[in-house]
Amino acid sequence: MPKGLTGNQYSTGDAVVGASGKPCRIWNVSWLSDGTARDLVLRNGSTASGTIYIQAGGTVSLTTTLNFEGGKLFPDGCFFDFTASMVHAVFEFEMEN
Numbered sequence: 001m002p003k004g005l006t007g008n009q010y011s012t013g014d015a016v017v018g019a020s021g022k023p024c025r026i027w028n029v030s031w032l033s034d035g036t037a038r039d040l041v042l043r044n045g046s047t048a049s050g051t052i053y054i055q056a057g058g059t060v061s062l063t064t065t066l067n068f069e070g071g072k073l074f075p076d077g078c079f080f081d082f083t084a085s086m087v088h089a090v091f092e093f094e095m096e097n
Contacts, residue, residue, distance in 0.1 A: 006094040012087070017078040020046045023096035024078045025071035026054075031089035033058040040066070040089065041081035044074045048081050058086070 006027075009017055018024045031040050037060045043050035053074060058064045071094065080089060 006092070009091045009093065011080050011082065011089050011091070014048060014082045015080045016046050017042075017074075017080055017091050018093050018095050019077070021077045023076070024074045025094045025096055026068060026074065026078055027071050027092040027094065028065060028067040029089055029091050030063050030065040031058055032063045032087040033060060034085050034087055035061060036085035038083045038086045040064070040086075041083065042072075042074070043079040043081055045076045046079055048079065050076070050079050052081075053078075 007018065029040065037058045040054065040056045040058060041052060042054040044053050054072065056066055073096065
């Protein structure tokens with residue numbers, strides 16, 4: 001995705017949000033847990049070994065939404081670390097210049 005453009009992404013497994021390794025600003029994210037509440041884990045970078053920038057608890061069998069006023073910047077890209085019992089996540093993001 002070109003820099004400066006916003007987008008939405010639907011993910012059902014580990015995934016880079018937007019363009020791999022490029023600065024990304026997350027505006028909001030919603031995720032659905034099944035019968036077990038699962039944490040949302042977002043890492044700086046493009047792999048599951050990146051530093052955790054956001055970790056937030058989900059709700060059993062419901063969608064949980066986090067909104068970030070001003071957006072949350074991931075300078076080395078954003079990696080969604082999918083966890084067991086999570087159904088999917090939806091991101092609204094912007095690639096930074």
